[in-house]
Amino acid sequence: MSDVRPIPMQTFRRLPGYHRYLKELAGQGVETIAAVAIAKEMKLHEVQVRKDLAAVSVSGGRPRMGFRVEELLRSIEHTLGYDNVSEALLVGVGQLGRALMTYEGFEQLGLRILAGFDCDPAVAGTEVGGKPVLPMEKFCDFCRRTQVHLGILAVPGETAQQVCDLMVGCGILAIWNFAPVHLTVPAHILVEDENMALSLALLSQNLKRQMEQGDLF
Amino acid sequence: MSDVRPIPMQTFRRLPGYHRYLKELAGQGVETIAAVAIAKEMKLHEVQVRKDLAAVSVSGGRPRMGFRVEELLRSIEHTLGYDNVSEALLVGVGQLGRALMTYEGFEQLGLRILAGFDCDPAVAGTEVGGKPVLPMEKFCDFCRRTQVHLGILAVPGETAQQVCDLMVGCGILAIWNFAPVHLTVPAHILVEDENMALSLALLSQNLKRQMEQGDLF
DNA sequence: TAGATTGTTAATCGATTAACAATC
DNA sequence: TAGATTGTTAATCGATTAACAATC
Structure with a gap:
């Protein structure tokens, strides 16, 4: 119920899940929901859900009634930063890069991909998802001019470190890494691996x- | 250093990260590595890394020398199940589905996508990444015949629940969900959301x- | 041997769960 | 009012970190 206390990390991690479910409820026209009902559907502990919601909700829930779905959605979106657009540049317009550039859901999550970059001359100059694909040579200039600090790395593993170094050299401060390799970066640079290997495992x-x-029973 | 005690969940979650870094070291010909060095590069606490490695490594590390890179790699691969091939069927051969079917790294993670399915007749009948794309109508039959229990859901949000229900009806027991929606499933069905919204947030x-x-300093 | 490095035991911290009081 | 449901306080559990002993 606060905006001041920091959200526990584990709570933060569960927020996207709540958001999805509440979106579904909102779409069905449901206006209020009890923590118990969310817990049951999402297979979480009831008290955990109450605590999580209490940590983000501005107005809190009401006995007998539960939480207002729309209010919770707004609160979670605020906590996750969906209401705060981040601009990003994507490097590597292969299958995965195209999928990311085409994906329309990112706007809702507060991510706007301004342009894609690729060293393949056949790809550079085209448009994907309504965004320009530029040759790799233009990356640094574009990055500095637009003051973008978020880079999406979607190149093959072999070139990932090299592109990463380039990004860092051009002023990128945070990298969302889709390449399946470990990136070595200076201390002040943030790297978030999109770790498909983990969910799969x-x-x-x-x-x-x-x-x-x-089999046993 | 055991194979018996269960791996703590948080340790398990860090394993793919270690695996990537160790792969890089192995590629550089490095044969042994100290936990401290790994901790420094990966920005983790030194003792945490020692405990994590002790939890998976069969032979353990040796004072003055550290851990053998190759042995660690094998241990982690075993713990994560990379050495145990799971077969999967993918539904939704759009941009993302194509990217997943084309991605060659999955074999290394123990995932083999047998076929893709799509309801678009223009896509069905083609091949992607050397794998057949079949019309949606053939899913159930294929699934039952091959006894595959893992489904990859890469359709748009609007049809995800419907396809999910179909999968469950055909014997799929675990769903890797790339659609940005909450899925409602029976109690015994496993769902793992590939939650890009979280890493992005x-x-x-x-x-x-x-x-x-x-800005402040 | 001395020192680097692992492994273990104990202390701290944070997250989950249980018990219960507050409220509509 | 009685009952559903939230919110809070205390107990438990698991993970991290600190301190130190063991070993090559």
């Missing part, structure tokens, strides 16, 4: 465990 | 905080 390990159990 | 919030701090 979590999923397949759980599946394996469940099927082994299933 | 983490990154842009940290960037914001860092830039605000930077």
Whole structure:
């Protein structure tokens, strides 16, 4: 129910999940929801949900009634920064890069990709998702002129470190890394790996465990 | 140093990061590495890294020498299940679906996508990444025949729940969900959201905080 | 041997859960 | 009012960090 106290990290991590579910409810015209109901649907502990919601909601919930769906949505969006547009430049307009440039949901998450960059001359000069694709040579100039500090790295693993270094040299401060390699960066640069390997491992390990159990009974 | 005790969840989550860095070291011909060195490069606490490695490594590290890179890699791969191939079916051969079907790194992570499915007749019948794309009508039959239990959901949000229900009806037990919506599933079905919204939020919030701090000093 | 480095035990911290009081 | 539901305080649990012993 505050805007002052910092949100616990684990709560923050669960927020996108709540947001998705509340979006669904809002779409169905549901106006209020009890923490218990959210917990049941999302397979979380009831008290955990109450605490999470209390940590972000401005007005809090009301006994007998629960939380107002729209208010919760706004609160979560604010906490996650969806209402604060970040501009980004993407490097590597391959299959994945195209998918990211085309994806329309990013605007809703507060991300605006201004342009893509690629060293392949066949790709440079085209448009993807209504955004220009420029040759790699123009990256630094573009980056400095637009004062963008967020870079999306979608090149193959082999060139990722090299492109990363270039980004850092041009003033990029935070890198969203889709390349499946470890990036070495100076201390003040933020790197967030989009770690598909992790979700995949979590999923397949759980599946394996469940099927082994299933076999036993 | 065990294979018996369960790996703490937080350790498990860090494993893909170690794996990537160790891969890089192995590629450079480095044979042994100290936990301290890993900690420094990955910006983690030294003791945490020691504990993590101790939890997965079969033979453990040796004083003065550190851990053997290759042995660590094998141990982590085993823990994450990379050495255990899971077969999967993908539904939704759009930009993202194509990127996933084309991505060659999955084999290394123990994932084999057998086929893609799409309801667009223009896409069905083609091949992507050397794998067949079949019409949606063939999904259930294919799924049952091949006994595949892992489904990759890469359709737009609007049709995701519907496709999800179909998957569950055909025997899929675990769903890797790339659609940006909440999925409602029966209790025994596993869903792992590939939550790009989260990494993006983490990154842009940290960037914001860092830039605000930077402005003050 | 001395020193680097691992491994372990204990202390701290943060997150989850349980119990219960407050409120509409 | 009674009951559903929130919010809070205390107890438990798990993860991180600190201190130190073990070992090559």
